[in-house]
Amino acid sequence: MRSTxxxxxxxxxxxxxxxxxxxxxxxxxxxxxxxxxxxxxxxVHPMQRLEPPSWKHPFGTDDVGRDLLSRVIxxxxxxxxxxxxxxxxxxxxxxxxxxxxxxxxxxxxxxxxRIADIFLSIPQIxxxxxxAHALGPSIPNLxxxxxxTYWPLFTRIVYAxxxxxxxxxxxxxxxxxxxxxxxxxxxxxxxxxMPSIVVRTTIGMGTVILxxxxxxxxxxxxxxxxxxxxxxxxNSREYxxxxxxxxxxxxxxxxxxxxxxxxxxxxxxxIIDPKLRRSSRK
Amino acid sequence: xxxxxxxxxxxxxxxxxxFGLILVVFFLSRVIPANPVITLVGEYASPxxxxxxxxxxxxxxxxxxxFFQYLKKLxxxxxxxxxxxxxxxxxxxxxxxxPTLELVIASLVISxxxxxxxxxxxxxxxxSWLDHCLRAxxxxxxxxxxxxxxxxxxxxxxxxxxxxxxxxQMSGAEPPHVTGFMVIDSLLVPDGKLLLDALYHLTxxxxxxxxxxxxxxxxxxxxxFLGVMQSDxxxxxxxxxxxxxxxxxxxxxxxxxxxxxxxxxxxxxILLAGTVVIEYIYFWPxxxxxxxxxxxxxxxxxxxGTTLLIGVAFxxxxxxxxxxxAYIDPKxxxxx
Amino acid sequence: MRILDIEGLTVxxxxxxxxxxxxxxxNFSIGKGEIVGLVGESGCGKSTMGKTIARVLPESTGEIxxxxxxxxxxxxxxxxxxxxxxxxxxxxxxxxxxxPFVSFNPVFTIGTQFSDILKYKLVAGNRKNGGRKNPxxxxxxxxxxxxxxxxxxxxxxxxxxxPEKQMYKYPHELSGGQRQRVMIAMALAPQPSLVIADxxxxxxxxxxGAQVLELLKDLTKQFQTSxxxxxxxxxxxxxxxxxxxxxxxxxxxxxxxxxxxFKNPCHPYTRGLLDSLPNPQGKIQTIQGxxxxxxxxxxxxxxxxxxxxxxxxxxxxxxxLKELFANHIVHCFKPFL
Numbered sequence: 001m002r003s004t005x006x007x008x009x010x011x012x013x014x015x016x017x018x019x020x021x022x023x024x025x026x027x028x029x030x031x032x033x034x035x036x037x038x039x040x041x042x043x044v045h046p047m048q049r050l051e052p053p054s055w056k057h058p059f060g061t062d063d064v065g066r067d068l069l070s071r072v073i074x075x076x077x078x079x080x081x082x083x084x085x086x087x088x089x090x091x092x093x094x095x096x097x098x099x100x101x102x103x104x105x106x107x108x109x110x111x112x113x114r115i116a117d118i119f120l121s122i123p124q125i126x127x128x129x130x131x132a133h134a135l136g137p138s139i140p141n142l143x144x145x146x147x148x149t150y151w152p153l154f155t156r157i158v159y160a161x162x163x164x165x166x167x168x169x170x171x172x173x174x175x176x177x178x179x180x181x182x183x184x185x186x187x188x189x190x191x192x193x194m195p196s197i198v199v200r201t202t203i204g205m206g207t208v209i210l211x212x213x214x215x216x217x218x219x220x221x222x223x224x225x226x227x228x229x230x231x232x233x234x235n236s237r238e239y240x241x242x243x244x245x246x247x248x249x250x251x252x253x254x255x256x257x258x259x260x261x262x263x264x265x266x267x268x269x270x271i272i273d274p275k276l277r278r279s280s281r282k
Numbered sequence: 283x284x285x286x287x288x289x290x291x292x293x294x295x296x297x298x299x300x301f302g303l304i305l306v307v308f309f310l311s312r313v314i315p316a317n318p319v320i321t322l323v324g325e326y327a328s329p330x331x332x333x334x335x336x337x338x339x340x341x342x343x344x345x346x347x348x349f350f351q352y353l354k355k356l357x358x359x360x361x362x363x364x365x366x367x368x369x370x371x372x373x374x375x376x377x378x379x380x381p382t383l384e385l386v387i388a389s390l391v392i393s394x395x396x397x398x399x400x401x402x403x404x405x406x407x408x409x410s411w412l413d414h415c416l417r418a419x420x421x422x423x424x425x426x427x428x429x430x431x432x433x434x435x436x437x438x439x440x441x442x443x444x445x446x447x448x449x450x451q452m453s454g455a456e457p458p459h460v461t462g463f464m465v466i467d468s469l470l471v472p473d474g475k476l477l478l479d480a481l482y483h484l485t486x487x488x489x490x491x492x493x494x495x496x497x498x499x500x501x502x503x504x505x506x507f508l509g510v511m512q513s514d515x516x517x518x519x520x521x522x523x524x525x526x527x528x529x530x531x532x533x534x535x536x537x538x539x540x541x542x543x544x545x546x547x548x549x550x551x552i553l554l555a556g557t558v559v560i561e562y563i564y565f566w567p568x569x570x571x572x573x574x575x576x577x578x579x580x581x582x583x584x585x586x587g588t589t590l591l592i593g594v595a596f597x598x599x600x601x602x603x604x605x606x607x608a609y610i611d612p613k614x615x616x617x618x
Numbered sequence: 619m620r621i622l623d624i625e626g627l628t629v630x631x632x633x634x635x636x637x638x639x640x641x642x643x644x645n646f647s648i649g650k651g652e653i654v655g656l657v658g659e660s661g662c663g664k665s666t667m668g669k670t671i672a673r674v675l676p677e678s679t680g681e682i683x684x685x686x687x688x689x690x691x692x693x694x695x696x697x698x699x700x701x702x703x704x705x706x707x708x709x710x711x712x713x714x715x716x717x718p719f720v721s722f723n724p725v726f727t728i729g730t731q732f733s734d735i736l737k738y739k740l741v742a743g744n745r746k747n748g749g750r751k752n753p754x755x756x757x758x759x760x761x762x763x764x765x766x767x768x769x770x771x772x773x774x775x776x777x778x779x780x781p782e783k784q785m786y787k788y789p790h791e792l793s794g795g796q797r798q799r800v801m802i803a804m805a806l807a808p809q810p811s812l813v814i815a816d817x818x819x820x821x822x823x824x825x826x827g828a829q830v831l832e833l834l835k836d837l838t839k840q841f842q843t844s845x846x847x848x849x850x851x852x853x854x855x856x857x858x859x860x861x862x863x864x865x866x867x868x869x870x871x872x873x874x875x876x877x878x879x880f881k882n883p884c885h886p887y888t889r890g891l892l893d894s895l896p897n898p899q900g901k902i903q904t905i906q907g908x909x910x911x912x913x914x915x916x917x918x919x920x921x922x923x924x925x926x927x928x929x930x931x932x933x934x935x936x937x938x939l940k941e942l943f944a945n946h947i948v949h950c951f952k953p954f955l
Contacts, residue, residue: 013421118302122592123555130577130585134310210427214559217429218574233430240433241441251430259425266421514720521674521715522735522804523708532734536725610725 007271014267020260028076035070041227050243060245063235068245071227072253078228079257082143082212083205089147091201094154095193101155102162113159116152124149128211132220142221146211150204157196165192195272202265206258213254229254285608289601296597303593304586308352311582312345352586361590362583364576371587374572379591380462381451382561382568386553388465388488393495393549398542400496401503406530408508416500423497428556432490432563439486446486449565452479487564491556495549499542506541510534540610547603554595621811621844622648622671627685629663629670632678636913640666642868642920643936644685648812651842653835655859655876657849657891661909663868664848668814671846672711673702690811708735712805714815714834718797722789728800729785732772733765735804772803776833795826799833806837813838814846819854831858852895856880861945864888867910867920869936874946884942884953886925919950927952 008014032038036057045065053060059068097116101109119127131145215221216230224231229250236246343351355362361371404416440448447453457467457476464480510516511534519529557570565571569588576584629641641663648654656664669675671687673694687694690710694702715721723731766785773781776799789797798818805813815834819827835858838845849855855862856876863873864887872885883889893903907924910916916923922932929951931937937949 013418114299114302115306117299118306121299121303121596122589123551123558125555125558126573126577126589126592129558129574130307130310133577206425210425213427214429217559218562218578220578230427230429233427233433237433241437244437247430247433247437251427251433254427254430255422255425258427259422262421262425514715514717515723517674518713518715518721519723521672521707521713523703523706523738524734525703525738528734528738533723533726537723540725 008267011267011270013263014270017260017263017265017267020256021264024076024257024260025080027073028080031074031077035067035073037067037070038074040066040070041074042225050239050246052243053245059249060243062232062246063239063243068232068249071232072229072250074227075229075232075250075253076257078139078222078226079209079212082139082146083208083261085143086146086150086208086212087201087205089143090150091154091197093147094151095158095197097151098155098158099162099190099193102159103166112155116155116159119149119152120156124207125211125214128215129218129220132215137220137223139222139226142212142215145215146208149211150208153204154197154200157200158193161193161196199265199269199272202261202268204265206261206265209254209258209261285605288608289605292601292604293597300590300593300597304352304356304590305349307586307589308349309345311580311585312348361587364581364584364587371583374584375569375587375591377462378567378569378572381464381566382557382570384451384463384465384484385487385491385557385561385566385568386550388484389492389495389553389556390549392488392492393499393553396492397496397499398503398539400500401542402507402535402538404500404504405507405511417504420497420501420504423500424494426493428490428493428559429563431493432486432560435486435490436563447483448486449483449563451483451567452476453483455479487560487566490564491553491560494552494556498549498552499545502545503538503542507534507538509541510537513537540607543603543607543610546606547600550599550603551596554592619650620647621650621690622646622846623688624667624671625686625688627667627670627687628683629666629675630681630683631666631676632681633913638912639915640868640912641670642915644865644868644870645939646863646870646873648844648846650811650844651839653838653845653847653858653860655847655849655855655862656865657852657855657862658865659850659909661867661912662865664850664865665816666868667865668713668816668846668848671812671814672707672713673699674707709808710810711812711814712808712810714798714801714805714813714818716817717821718794718801719789719821721801722797724789727786727788728792729766729769732769732785732800732804732807733762736765736768736807768807769803772807773800775806775837776800776803778803793826794822795830798822798826798830802830802834802837806841806843809841810843812844812846814848816848817850818847820849820851827854828857834858852891864891867915868912869920870949871921872946872948872950875944878943878946882943882946882954884946884948884955885950886927886952886954887921889954890924 027034043066045061048057048061048065049063051057051061051065057067057069059072062068062071097112101112127149128145131148132142135141135145212221212228213230213233216228217234219231219234222228222231224235232250233247236243236250239246352362359372361375363369364371364374400416400419404413407413435446436448439446451464455476456464457471457473457480460467460470465477465484468477468480516529516534519533524533554570557568558573559570560566561568561570562574569591572584573588573592575581576588624644624646627641627644627646628639631638631640644663644667646656646667656667658664666675669680670682671689671694675682682695685695689706694706697706722728769785770781773784778784778796778799784792784796792800798821801818805815818834819830822830831854834845837843847855847859859876861873861875862879864871864885866887872879872883872888874882874884879888880892883892887905890903890905894905896902905924910920910923916933918934919925919932919937922928925932931951937951939947939949940953941947942953942955
C-alpha cells in the first residue's frame with residue numbers, strides 16, 4: 001500500500017488533481033464561511049446588477065446584482081452533490097446489472113446487455129437531454145437522468161470481467177468445495193472488479209460534471225435561483241459582451257474542476273492499471 | 283470480397299440494436315407526462331381543438347398500435363411529420379444534414395492535422411517541459427466545456443477583436459445549393475467572396491468543436507508512439523543500425539498511425555456529441571441544433587427520426603473504421 | 619586473432635528499487651571466425667552483454683559505468699552514437715534476435731525490411747580508405763533491382779523456397795522457422811565481422827531449431843564470421859560453439875574450448891550446472907540456494923553463498939584469472955583441477 005501511495009505522489013498532475021478535488025470538497029463544505037456574501041444565493045440586489053470585478057466583488061455581480069464569487073463558491077455544493085449522487089447511483093445499477101448478467105447467463109442477461117448496447121448506441125449527452133427534459137427540470141431529476149445514461153458503461157466492463165473471472169479455475173474450485181454462488185461473487189469476484197470500477201468512476205466524474213453543466217446551460221437541469229455553473233453561463237449570454245465576467249468565471253470553474261477530476265482519475269488509473277493488466281485480459 | 287461479406291454481416295448485426303433503439307425511444311416518449319398536443323396548440327386551446335389534434339396525430343390509440351403504425355410508415359421511408367415545422371421529418375433531416383457534416387468534417391480534419399503532430403512531438407521530446415505543456419493541453423482540451431469555449435471565442439475573436447462572425451453559416455447571401463456544404467458550393471460557383479464568407483463562419487464553430495478531438499488524438503498518438511518506440515521491432519531496427527529518421531518517420535510512425543486510426547470511431551463520437559451544443563451556440567442550422575429543438579418541444583416524430591439517423595450514423599462510422607483498420611494493419615484481415 | 623576484446627566492463631541498470639549491477643568487471647574476447655557461446659541462467663547478464671556491445675541498452679535505465687570494448691582496433695564505447703549507427707551496427711556487427719515474430723515490424727513486408735537494412739549503409743568505412751573501390755561500395759545507394767537480387771540470393775542461401783514470392787509476404791504469414799532464417803539472412807547479408815545471436819532457437823520448436831542451428835553454423839563458417847552465441851541451453855551450446863563461457867550473476871566464471879569445458883569443468887558453478895543436467899543415471903543434482911539480487915550483490919565472487927568449496931577469500935575479493943590448461947580459464951580461488 002505504501003509503495004503505491006509513493007508512486008502516486010511522484011505523479012505531479014495526479015497530485016495537483018487530487019489537491020484541487022480536495023479543495024473543492026472543502027469549499028463545498030465550508031461554503032457559507034468562505035463566500036463573502038452567502039446570502040446572495042437567494043437575495044437579489046437589483047441596484048448592483050452587472051457590476052464589473054472590484055475589491056468588493058472580485059468576480060463582479062450578475063444580472064440581479066448577486067455577488068458572483070459567492071455564487072460560484074456555492075456552486076461547488078451543487079456540483080459535488082450532482083457528481084457524487086449521479087456517479088454512485090449509476091455505479092450501483094451498472095455494477096449490479098453487470099455482475100448479474102455475467103454470472104447468470106440466460107436470456108435475461110442477454111436482454112440486459114442488449115439494453116445496455118442500445119443506451120450506448122447514441123451519444124450520452126443526447127440521451128441525457130431527452131431524459132432530463134422528460135422528467136422535468138430539477139436537480140434530483142437531473143441526477144437521475146445522468147445516472148440512467150451512465151450505468152451501461154459500468155455494466156459493460158463489469159460484465160466482461162465477471163465472465164472472465166467466472167471461467168477462472170479458482171472459482172470453479174471454490175464452487176466445487178460447495179461454496180454458495182453469492183459467497184463466491186461477494187468474496188472473490190468483487191475484489192477483482194474493484195480496480196476497474198474505481199478507475200471508471202473517477203474518470204467518469206469529469207464527464208458527469210460536464211454533462212450536468214450542459215444540461216444546466218440548456219435549461220433542462222438546475223433551475224434558477226440554484227447557483228449552478230452551467231445555468232449561470234446561460235444567463236450571462238444576453239449581457240455579453242459587456243458583462244464578460246458573468247460568462248467567464250462560472251465557466252472557468254467548470255473547466256478547473258473537470259480538469260482536476262481528470263488528472264486525478266488518470267493518476268489513479270496509472271497506478272491501478274499496471275496491476276489490472278496482469279489479470280487475464282486481452 | 284471478404285470485406286463485403288464482413289460489412290454485410292456487421293450491418294445485419296446492428297439492425298436489432300437500431301430496432302431496439304427506436305422501440306425504447308418510442309415508448310419512453312409516450313410514457314412521459316407531458317402532452318405534445320398542448321405544446322402544439324397552446325394552453326388556451328379549446329377541448330374540441332385538443333381532441334381534433336389528438337385524433338389527427340393518432341395519440342388516442344394505444345401505444346403499441348401507434349408503434350406499429352410508425353413502423354409501417356418507416357418501411358415506406360416515411361419518417362413522419364415534424365410537429366414543430368409541419369414539414370416532413372425526412373425533409374428536415376435532408377436539409378440539416380449537410381451543415382452538420384460540413385462542421386464535423388472540418389473539425390475532424392483540424393483534429394487530425396493538429397492532433398497527430400502534437401502527439402508525435404510530445405513523444406519525441408518525452409519528459410521535456412514542452413511535453414508537459416502539451417500533455418496539460420491534452421487533459422485540458424477534453425475538460426473544457428464546449429459551450430463555454432464557444433462563448434469565450436465568440437467574445438474574444440468575434441466581439442472584441444471583430445475577426446470572426448458570431449453565428450450562422452453565411453451572412454445573408456448564399457451560393458446555389460448543390461451539396462449543401464457552403465464551402466463546396468461557393469467553390470463550385472466559383473465565388474471568392476462567398477467562399478471567404480463561408481470559411482469565416484465555419485472557423486469558430488469548427489475550432490470549438492475540434493478542441494476535444496485535437497486533445498484526444500494528441501494523447502493517443504503520443505502514447506501509441508511511445509509504446510511503439512519501446513517495442514521489440516524498433517529495438518531490432520536500432521540494433522541493426524537503421525538511421526533514426528527512418529525509424530521514427532517510416533516505421534514507428536506507421537505503427538502509431540494504426541493505433542490512432544482505431545480511435546477515430548471514438549473521436550467521431552465525441553464530435554457528433556459536441557455538435558449538439560456547438561450548433562446551438564453558433565446558430566448553425568444542423569442536426570445537433572435540430573435535436574435540441576425537437577427534444578425540448580416534444581416533437582415525437584422529429585425525435586425518432588433524428589435518433590434513428592444518429593444511430594445509423596454511428597453504425598456506419600464504426601464499420602468504416604474497422605474496414606479502414608483492416609486495410610492498414612495486415613494482421614487484422616485475418617481476424618475478420 | 620581477436621576481433622572483440624572486452625575489458626573491465628561494468629554495466630548498471632537504474633530502477634525504482636535501486637541500481638542493478640548487471641555486469642561486474644567483465645573480461646571477455648572472441649577470435650576471428652570463432653563461435654563463442656555465452657551461457658548462463660536467466661538474469662546472469664548474457665543478454666546485457668549482447669546489448670552493450672551493440673550499444674542498445676535502454677536509454678533511460680542502462681548505464682555503462684566503466685570498461686572498454688575493443689573491436690577491429692577501436693573502443694566501441696568511445697564512439698559517438700552517430701558513428702556506431704553508421705559504421706558498426708547492421709554492418710560490422712549484426713544481431714539475430716530471440717523472437718523473430720516480435721522483432722519484425724508487422725506492417726511492412728519482409729522484403730521492405732530486408733532492403734532497408736541493406737540500403738542505409740553509409741560508406742564511412744570506404745571514405746576512410748580514401749575512396750578506394752571496394753565491393754562493399756556496391757551497397758552504397760544500390761538500385762532496387764540490385765537490392766532485390768541480393769535479397770533473393772541471401773534468401774536462397776538460407777533455404778527459403780521461392781524467395782521472389784516470399785519477399786512480398788508479411789511476417790505473420792511465415793512460419794517461425796522461416797522467420798528466423800530470414801533473420802539469419804539479414805544478419806549475414808552485410809557481411810559482418812561479428813554476429814550476436816541472442817538465444818536464436820529458444821522461441822522455436824526443437825526440430826526447427828536444430829535446422830536453424832545447422833544453417834547458422836554452416837554459413838558463419840563459410841564466411842569466417844565470428845558469432846557471440848547467447849543461450850541458456852548447454853545442449854545447444856555443445857552443438858554449435860567452439861568455445862563456451864559461463865556467466866553467473868554478472869560475472870564470468872569459466873571459459874574453455876567446448877570439449878575441455880564438458881570434459882573438465884573446473885569452476886564449482888560449472889560443475890553444478892553440468893551435474894544438474896538430466897542423465898541416464900536418473901538422479902538430478904541441484905545447486906542449493908537462489909540467484910542473488912543484483913541490487914545488493916554478494917562481495918567478491920558472487921557465487922560464494924552457494925559454493926561448496928568456498929573459502930574466506932571468496933567472500934572478499936574477486937577471484938583472479940587462472941589459466942589451467944590450453945585456453946581454459948577460470949575465475950576461482952579453489953577450482954577443480
